[in-house]
Amino acid sequence: MASGRRFLMIGAHPDDADIRFGGTAIQLAKAGHTVKFVSMSNGDCGHRLMHGKELAERRWLETQKAAAIFGIAEYQVMDHHDCELEATVENRKEVIRLIRHFRPDVVLSHRTCDYHADHRACAQLVQDAAYLVMVPQFCPEIPIPEVNPIFGCVFDTFTDPRPARPDAAVAIDAVHDQKNRALDCHVSQFYEWLAEEHGYHGVDFSSWCWEEKSAYLTKHWGMRFKVAADAARQTLKETYGDEAGSKVQFAEVFELSPYGRKVTLEEFRNLLLGKA
Numbered sequence: 001m002a003s004g005r006r007f008l009m010i011g012a013h014p015d016d017a018d019i020r021f022g023g024t025a026i027q028l029a030k031a032g033h034t035v036k037f038v039s040m041s042n043g044d045c046g047h048r049l050m051h052g053k054e055l056a057e058r059r060w061l062e063t064q065k066a067a068a069i070f071g072i073a074e075y076q077v078m079d080h081h082d083c084e085l086e087a088t089v090e091n092r093k094e095v096i097r098l099i100r101h102f103r104p105d106v107v108l109s110h111r112t113c114d115y116h117a118d119h120r121a122c123a124q125l126v127q128d129a130a131y132l133v134m135v136p137q138f139c140p141e142i143p144i145p146e147v148n149p150i151f152g153c154v155f156d157t158f159t160d161p162r163p164a165r166p167d168a169a170v171a172i173d174a175v176h177d178q179k180n181r182a183l184d185c186h187v188s189q190f191y192e193w194l195a196e197e198h199g200y201h202g203v204d205f206s207s208w209c210w211e212e213k214s215a216y217l218t219k220h221w222g223m224r225f226k227v228a229a230d231a232a233r234q235t236l237k238e239t240y241g242d243e244a245g246s247k248v249q250f251a252e253v254f255e256l257s258p259y260g261r262k263v264t265l266e267e268f269r270n271l272l273l274g275k276a
């Protein structure tokens, strides 16, 4: 197995990479690869009571705790305001510099047809970087990479204009508990802001045992990976064999972008499995 591959997941908020790529990231890090999560916004709108700097600092601390449980190399949070991310030229340059500094083999982000304006802007910025990262006269202060990274998108359940294409699928059943333990670090989100969004008003989660918390996290933030596994059943069978592939319950699923380095589906799959 080749080791030392570098994976960069650029999400819009300080929990997006965790939810969409966390299980795969755990397995890649365990296999000796370098994984970095980025949140382009500081998350300073994600709460009913807290806001601004105080919330951004709290959320940064949550990302660092989660990073330790994921076992990843770094979790960077950029200082853009939540709900205000735009695909501007300045932000395009920031993403280009980020990629050129980290020199990833694989860059992942949202799709451009996501529900949240920040997700769409982030997706657009990363998609725009797929070609421009190799243009030497754009941000000339940082040299271009020797080879263009491979770009991909994380799974979502949106179907307009088309559903996510299951080009690669990674079974996460074996690390499901560890992923939930990392999500558990984002107290301001999963036990406060988003809990209230899901109708859990005034619930004291601190009195819940781990099994109850884990079941709650799976119910609200894990089930999409069951949907993903079913959507990617054929890919899972091709990846793990018919029998093992048909038994996978939860999978993180990825779409290969045509705009970065061109690789075969087999190479893309093997990279995400940590085998290439």
Ligand SMILES: [Zn+2]
Residues within 6 Å of the ligand: 012, 013, 016, 116, 119
């Ligand atoms: Zn988000």
